[in-house]
Amino acid sequence: MTFKKATFLILLILLIDQISKVYIKTHFQLGESLTVFDKFRIYFIENDGMAWGTKLSDIFPFISDRLAKLSLTLFRILAIFGIGYWLFSTLQKAGSRVLIIALSFIFSGALGNIIDSVFYGVIFDHSYAQIASFLPKEGGYDSLFHGKVVDMLYFPLWKGYLPEWIPFYGGEFFTFFEPVFNIADVAISIGFILLIFFNKKAFPVQEAGVEQSV
Structure with a gap:
């Protein structure tokens, strides 16, 4: 896969992501939802933490929410530089097409998500x-x-009360699939x-090296 094709893929995904977020942000109030069909809704929420809404300050209570948010954003920026270097290096070495596509995604x-957090x-x-x-x-x-990161894709595939025989959560109301994402x-x-x-x-060279060493 060429550098030009990888760049096009990255820009295409980034464009779709940002257009969807800007549209939601400028057309929906926080918490507003729109049913597309029975198991799919547009549901506008904002996430200022990590995955699943977890905050860094929840893990490290001695850190303030604002410092935790700043630390998380800076960590994401460092991580994106690492991923970018890995992708660039793989392209230069004409690496696996699967690896290049995966890293581009x-x-x-x-x-x-960094654009949301920063700007x-x-x-x-x-x-x-x-x-x-x-x-x-x-x-x-x-x-x-x-x-804050804008999330809007919501797929509540099943909602209901769990059977009483299930340990710990029996009888409680449960939603599958509950996360809202982008x-x-x-x-x-x-x-x-x-x-x-x-x-x-994705890693054909590494696999071949292992086989030769054996």
Whole structure:
């Protein structure tokens, strides 16, 4: 896969991700939802933490929420440089097509969420009980590096009360699949799935080296 094709793939995913986020941010109030069909909804939430809504301050209680948010954003930026270097190096070495595609998905998804974290607090005002404005005159809802990630894809495939015989959670109301995510999250997931299920195609040189050593 050429550098030009990888760049096109990254830009395409990034464009779709950012267009969807800007549209949701400028057309929905926080918590507003739209049913597309029975098992799929557009549901606008914002996530200022890690995966599953976890905050770094939940793991390290001695860290303030704002410091935790800043630390997480800076860590994401460092991570994207590492992924970018890996992708660039793989392209230079004409590496596996599967590996290049997987890294392109992961890179574009990570970069999409970083854009939210770094810039959205400055370029949008808040979405509480109102539809946010792009580049508001009175300034954004927060400072640089403290933006929140926009999520909107929601697939509540099943809702109901669990059977009483299930340990710990029996009789409780349960939703499957509950997480709300975005296009960037989908891209990252696709990238990791490709690496897991097509591992031998992604790393053919490493596999050959192992076989020769044996």
